[in-house]
Structure formats: C-alpha cells, structure tokens
Amino acid sequence: MRVETVVEFEQVSKRYGLRYALRDVSVRLPSGRIIGLIGANGSGKSTTLKLMAGLIRPTAGRVRVCGAQVTRRVSQRVSYLSDQDALYPFFTAEDLIRFFNRVFSDFDAGRAHAMLEFMRLRPDDRVGELSKGNLGRLKMVLALSRNAPLILMDEPLSGLDPLVRQSILRGLVSFVDLDRQTLLLSTHEVAEVEPLLDTAVLMAEGRVVDVRDIDDLRGREGLTLIDWMANRLGQPVGGPEGIADGR
Amino acid sequence: MAGTFASAQPIYLQLVDRICHGIVRGEWRPGDKLPSVRDMAVQAGVNPNTVQRVYMELERMGIVETRRGQGTFVTEDGPRLEALREARVRDRIESFVRDMTEMGIAPEDILDGVRRALDRKGSDAMEEA
Incomplete structure (x- = not known):
C-alpha cells in the first residue's frame, strides 16, 4: 500500500452565517485506500466532501487534492457522487453515459457499460422511471466509471434496502482500482461498510475526532468500528490532540 | 465465503482463518489456484487491499505461493x-x-x-x- 497523501486539510473552517459546519480541521488522507467518513448527522461529513470536490470554498484554511489547492477545476480530478438527486429525469442511462463521456476526459464508457450490466440496468432506462434502488445503482455506475484519482461518495447507501446496499457495495469492490484511486465515502451503515474500509475518519461537531486503520483498531485494541465510535463519542470532543489515550 | 466479521479480530486474520479452513477441508487441493485478489474481495465482501494482505500472510505461513503474473496457488508441500x-x-x-x-x-x-x-x-x- 502506498502512503502518499491524496487529500490534505490545513486548519480548515467552513462557516455558514454564524454556524460553523467545520472547525479548524487539519487532516491528511493516504492514497490507494477505501476510507469511510463516519459521524452523526450535522457532524460535517457532507461539508468535508464538498470542500474536496471544490463545490464550496473554505472560510479559512487550505484544502489540497493530489498536492494542488482545490478550485472548481478540481472536478477534472475528483469524481463526486452527490447525496442529492441531481440527474435530469428525462435522460436515459445511455444519455448520461454519453454526457459524462463528453464532460470528463477520464470517463471510461466501456467500464460504464460493464457496470450497467453488473448492476442489471438497461441503457434505455429513464432516470425519472427508476426505482430508488436502481437510481442509487446508476449514480454508482457514473461515479466509478471515471479514472479519477479521488472518488467521493456522499451517503451512497442512504435510504436503500439491504439487498440494493449489498449490490452497490459489491459493485464498488469489483470496479474501484485502488492502484490508482482513493475512495472516500460517508455513511451511517457503519457495521455493513466496515469490512470494505481500510481507514475510518470519525467526525463530530464539525471536527475530525480521530483517523484510524480498521485492522489497527481491531488488532491492537480489539474494537470494531462501532465499539470505537461509541468509545470516542462518549468522550468530550476536543480534537485529536486533546485526547491522551483512547483506552 | 461471504460472511460477517462479527468478532473484533482483524478482518484479514479472520479471512486467513477461513481460507486455511477451506484448505484443510479439501475445498482447495494442493496446487489449486485461489481466486484473484479482486474476485476473492467480491466473494468475501472485503476490500481488495485486505485480500492482498491475506495472501501475503498465507504466503508467509508457507501455505500458498504467488507465481508472478499467474496468481496465487495452494502449496504442494505436503x-x-x-x-x-x-x-x-x-x-x-x-x-x-x-x-x-x-x-x-x-x-x-x-x-x-x-x-x-x-x-x-x-x-x-x-x-x-
């Protein structure tokens, strides 16, 4: 596993009016991994992903992706799956593949068609007529068909039934290329996603509480991801430096 | 092969254990090829990096051999x-x-x-x- 940094936050804050969505976050994330962003609603997960995708700008601090400061143009290097439904309802799956292929130079139409088949979707399926589960699958196809070094997924499993969640996770393992890509996803399905993660980032109240490798948590402390969350969130949130020894 | 990883033991060690179990039971015979890293990851529902680590550990234990460009095979060392x-x-x-x-x-x-x-x-x- 390489240990290059793909994302770096340096004292990043994001404020909306008087409310801080993110507070003085400094963190580095290693490349070539699947990383889970976990924490309660409103803990800052979506804001963190949007900052990496260049969709919003930090109020203070610096965000770097692949060594370069993030601007709107980072979208050429970052594939972002939104938690919102932002696809035109009258587009077919094939229309979307053609559209993405025009917009993103790293889009792999061959892979998109292979994934479509894997997910049992048809090219002439219309977005507006898809079930919630199939829409979730289609968004996954589009996000993973790009050869972008960084793939971000905001709540890709939210509101989907267990069988759809499983098929989406299987699709993810089948098609992500960790020799060239890093995948960051936010989720509440912690137990379900844990076997797929290399690393977890725990957030609370706009701060990064801790970043840990899953095997390290289990091997050294005998904790599953849920045990660890319960342990860490049971303590006052004060940034990683405020916490001496997690046990 | 797919299953849960309820125990708090590291996931790669649980997978090492399952594969050893499969070999002892004769599901894989000496000289058999194990699934590719990607296929094993999909079957077991884990990350490809984890399978990489599993195969490295099995190799260290002398139970499998990785042949360059061919894949990972169960040892023929009886x-x-x-x-x-x-x-x-x-x-x-x-x-x-x-x-x-x-x-x-x-x-x-x-x-x-x-x-x-x-x-x-x-x-x-x-x-x-």
Missing part, C-alpha cells in the same frame, strides 16, 4: 499442509479442554462426554445410511 491440519486440530482441542476445565469438568468426564458424543454421531450416521 508436510506443510499436514502441519497446518495438525495445528488447527490441536488448537480446537486445546480450547475445548480449556473451556471444560474452566467449567470444573474432570478429565475422565470430558473423555466420557466426547466418547458419548462420537457414539451418538456414529449411530445417527448409521440411521441416515
């Missing part, structure tokens, strides 16, 4: 596989004996209980046949 089998049997028996001893069961009662369980199993098998 004595090594026999040692794996023996170690697993010994582990399971020792942990069983430890449990029984902790419950305060005397050695002769343990033996007697095992004998009776085996007899029952034998007569069940006869009835089925």
Whole structure:
C-alpha cells in the first residue's frame, strides 16, 4: 500500500452565517485506500466532501487534492457522487453515459457499460422511471466509471434496502482500482461498510475526532468500528490532540 | 465465503482463518489456484487491499505461493499442509479442554462426554445410511 497523501486539510473552517459546519480541521488522507467518513448527522461529513470536490470554498484554511489547492477545476480530478438527486429525469442511462463521456476526459464508457450490466440496468432506462434502488445503482455506475484519482461518495447507501446496499457495495469492490484511486465515502451503515474500509475518519461537531486503520483498531485494541465510535463519542470532543489515550 | 466479521479480530486474520479452513477441508487441493485478489474481495465482501494482505500472510505461513503474473496457488508441500491440519486440530482441542476445565469438568468426564458424543454421531450416521 502506498502512503502518499491524496487529500490534505490545513486548519480548515467552513462557516455558514454564524454556524460553523467545520472547525479548524487539519487532516491528511493516504492514497490507494477505501476510507469511510463516519459521524452523526450535522457532524460535517457532507461539508468535508464538498470542500474536496471544490463545490464550496473554505472560510479559512487550505484544502489540497493530489498536492494542488482545490478550485472548481478540481472536478477534472475528483469524481463526486452527490447525496442529492441531481440527474435530469428525462435522460436515459445511455444519455448520461454519453454526457459524462463528453464532460470528463477520464470517463471510461466501456467500464460504464460493464457496470450497467453488473448492476442489471438497461441503457434505455429513464432516470425519472427508476426505482430508488436502481437510481442509487446508476449514480454508482457514473461515479466509478471515471479514472479519477479521488472518488467521493456522499451517503451512497442512504435510504436503500439491504439487498440494493449489498449490490452497490459489491459493485464498488469489483470496479474501484485502488492502484490508482482513493475512495472516500460517508455513511451511517457503519457495521455493513466496515469490512470494505481500510481507514475510518470519525467526525463530530464539525471536527475530525480521530483517523484510524480498521485492522489497527481491531488488532491492537480489539474494537470494531462501532465499539470505537461509541468509545470516542462518549468522550468530550476536543480534537485529536486533546485526547491522551483512547483506552 | 461471504460472511460477517462479527468478532473484533482483524478482518484479514479472520479471512486467513477461513481460507486455511477451506484448505484443510479439501475445498482447495494442493496446487489449486485461489481466486484473484479482486474476485476473492467480491466473494468475501472485503476490500481488495485486505485480500492482498491475506495472501501475503498465507504466503508467509508457507501455505500458498504467488507465481508472478499467474496468481496465487495452494502449496504442494505436503508436510506443510499436514502441519497446518495438525495445528488447527490441536488448537480446537486445546480450547475445548480449556473451556471444560474452566467449567470444573474432570478429565475422565470430558473423555466420557466426547466418547458419548462420537457414539451418538456414529449411530445417527448409521440411521441416515
């Protein structure tokens, strides 16, 4: 596993009016991994992903992706799956593949068609007529068909039934290329996603509480991801430096 | 192969254990090719990096060999596989004996209980046949 940094936050804050969505976050994330962003609603997960995708700008601090400061143009290097439904309802799956292929130079139409088949979707399926589960699958196809070094997924499993969640996770393992890509996803399905993660980032109240490798948590402390969350969130949130020894 | 990883042991070690179990049971024979890293990851529902680590660990244990560009194969080293089998049997028996001893069961009662369980199993098998 390489240990290059793909994302770096340096004292990043994001404020909306008087409310801080993110507070003085400094963190580095290693490349070539699947990383889970976990924490309660409103803990800052979506804001963190949007900052990496260049969709919003930090109020203070610096965000770097692949060594370069993030601007709107980072979208050429970052594939972002939104938690919102932002696809035109009258587009077919094939229309979307053609559209993405025009917009993103790293889009792999061959892979998109292979994934479509894997997910049992048809090219002439219309977005507006898809079930919630199939829409979730289609968004996954589009996000993973790009050869972008960084793939971000905001709540890709939210509101989907267990069988759809499983098929989406299987699709993810089948098609992500960790020799060239890093995948960051936010989720509440912690137990379900844990076997797929290399690393977890725990957030609370706009701060990064801790970043840990899953095997390290289990091997050294005998904790599953849920045990660890319960342990860490049971303590006052004060940034990683405020916490001496997690046990 | 897919299953949960409920125990808090590292996931890669649980997968190492499952594969060893499969080899001892003869699901994979000496010289058989194991699934590619990606296929094993999909089957087991884990991250490809984890499978990479599993194959490295199995290789370190001398149970599989990775041949460049061809994949990962179960070793044809008979004595090594026999040692794996023996170690697993010994582990399971020792942990069983430890449990029984902790419950305060005397050695002769343990033996007697095992004998009776085996007899029952034998007569069940006869009835089925």
